[in-house]
Amino acid sequence: MDILKFSKEHNLFRERLKAFLETEVTPHVAQWEKDHIVPKSTWKKMGKAGFLCPMVATEYGGLGGNFLYSVIVGEELSYTVHSGLSANVHSDVVVPYLDSFGSKEQKEKYLPGCVSGDIITAIAMTEPDAGSDLAGMKTTAVEEDDHIIINGSKTFISNGINCDLIILAAIDPAVTNKHEAVSLYLLEATTPGFKRGRQLDKMGWDSQDTAELFFSDCRIPKTNRLGDAGSGFLLLMMKLQQERLVCAMCAVFAAERIMEFIVEYCKNTTLNNKPLIRSQAVQFDIVEMTTDVKLGRTFIEKLCADHMEGENVVIETSMAKYWTTDMVNRIAEKSMDLCGESALLESNIIARAKRDVRVMSIFAGTNEIMKGIAAKFMGF
């Protein structure tokens, strides 16, 4: 029995996306990994073809689809084994803030561009001294007549180089309660005083343009605040559930891709004239790994279904985020062990897969933070 019910429209969308990725993405991944960025033109192509922000309403150019469209995008992107074209970050993590909390004017101004790919978005929360402790952020937003002046810096920002629009979390230094001081703002990358810092060299996600961002007396209109003044922390908490669910989903998809690869590898590689897969220890490994992945798949599908029904699944989502991202790392490492020395060559896709998945247990809230949240909401 399928937990998630995909309609005919969903399936057609998937087929179209598959074809798009095969021609417009997969052949270029190696180059993008070298370039450390995905060209903006590809984002635009993806938008024009209707694969960005499928949940946005049709009046803004979207499909007005449900969360299953995001599931499809995440799943199909996993076949491209790269993280640069982070459509899920844009469509399911950043744009939903605008879509859910933006005013009519803000939505009219920005949403069509987000859907078409003309506007690439980034969300700027993390700071050098405020990672897990988000409320410890120091970037300030000070009102001055009809404007807001932004000062500070952010780091580890996905799409940091490509982004045209930033959803920025900053504090009003006049408010003493840290949680009530945070507001969210829409900041265009053309704003004077905004500077992109260096692109960060990472273990993996080579094609993803993760960067530092700097704000020096950036003047933005007051109307660019998202939601009420001081509501930032609450808005973040409301949307982080979906971000973490997407993260868990992508962890399971990545694990499934790794399994497909490693099973083929073990069938096609011989040791002492015997395919690896004929070895009992290899068989047990593959069975255990597949069990792990299937548990993850069942867990996230149930969570997706609950999430789509609007249920509060913050505990389960925190559990799923930590468990699935740890799981995919176990799977990647075990796969390296099965590949032996060949896993040490980047020509083996497992090498890149391992480097890429390592960040998953860190971003979107470290797995330690996930356990802390679950413990808190379980009433401990």
Next chain:
Amino acid sequence: MFELDRSQKEIQKAARDFAKGEFDNNLTLELEANRKFPKKIWEKAAELGFIGIQFSEDYSGGDLGILEASLIAEAFCCVDSTLGIALTLSGIGSELIARFADDKLKEKILPKICEGNMLSGIGFSETNHGLDLSSINTCAEFNGDTIVINGKKTHVANRGTKGAYLLLCRTGQKEEVPSKAFSMVWVEGDKKGITLSDSGPKFSTNMMQSADITFENVIVPASNLVGKQGKGQVLLEKFYNEIKILTAAQSIGIAQGALDRSLSYIKQREQFNRKLAVFQITKHKIAQMAEKVELARLITYKAAYLFDKGKAGSCLISMAKMTAARAAVEVADEAIQLFGGYGYMKESEVERFFRDAKMTELSFGSPATQKDIIADAIIGRIK
């Protein structure tokens, strides 16, 4: 046994001081990005006697044991995992020359290795997956005073024309039993008929480039045969035993290095107005990391100590290698987690320590291979 003697402690300290003085993270990152061997540091390390300390003084070695060589490998890797590995493996393969070659070959090779004039690599595998004796097709034919080599080896450290390679070659018929079918031959990199093809970027230690090497009618003097003809398989096991101890030593250095970096980070990094070091979860993580390093060091030193007494078998050595490498992978992985986002950045070092740890785990036999060796030794032959 449970304490190093004074001279061993001095060697340990000298190695640590040298590494702290010479190694530099920015330099390592540059060498890694450009895939360049740390030539200057290697030459300096050799000059100071850190390379080939386990070889005889007659050949510019230090007349000491594998335990002392392990202490150096550990100290180097603790300061910088990648440079440590690159230096420790700079003369790889020459172990067999030192232990089994005749004096003439020793004289020709070992001083160059110890003095930092020659890099060497091992050409054993012929598939990317790793060593599989049944797949070895490179053959060495004896032709009077010379040996003629034909075949192709994969994933060999590229040592250029000034370097050399220890090759595992088939010298017997295809039907011959493995214990008589193979021989070890030393081949200088400047010989005619050698073609290198770059293996491309690697998961770690990019400063040691790998290549697939083709040998086409490569002629070397018959005196380049290492040990006896047909004894390649036995030598292979001897080689693995020695190199696996050094690999375990690298692993404990990597693990200790990752632990040290984690300790300084958690004592300095504040979140939620508290140092990370005061959270119970952090403390327990650190406790387990330290425990893993301690256990790995115990078994590694024991294996090295007994090896020098001629009493270490492949069972204990494989256990040491497997345990130490696992400790390194787990400790470095936890270090990344403690560092959070910074841990994933190249500048943090710990992400590189992790990749290097994984290399020690997969080199010279994956964990499954080590388990096979251990089990065979413990269970014995079943009738």
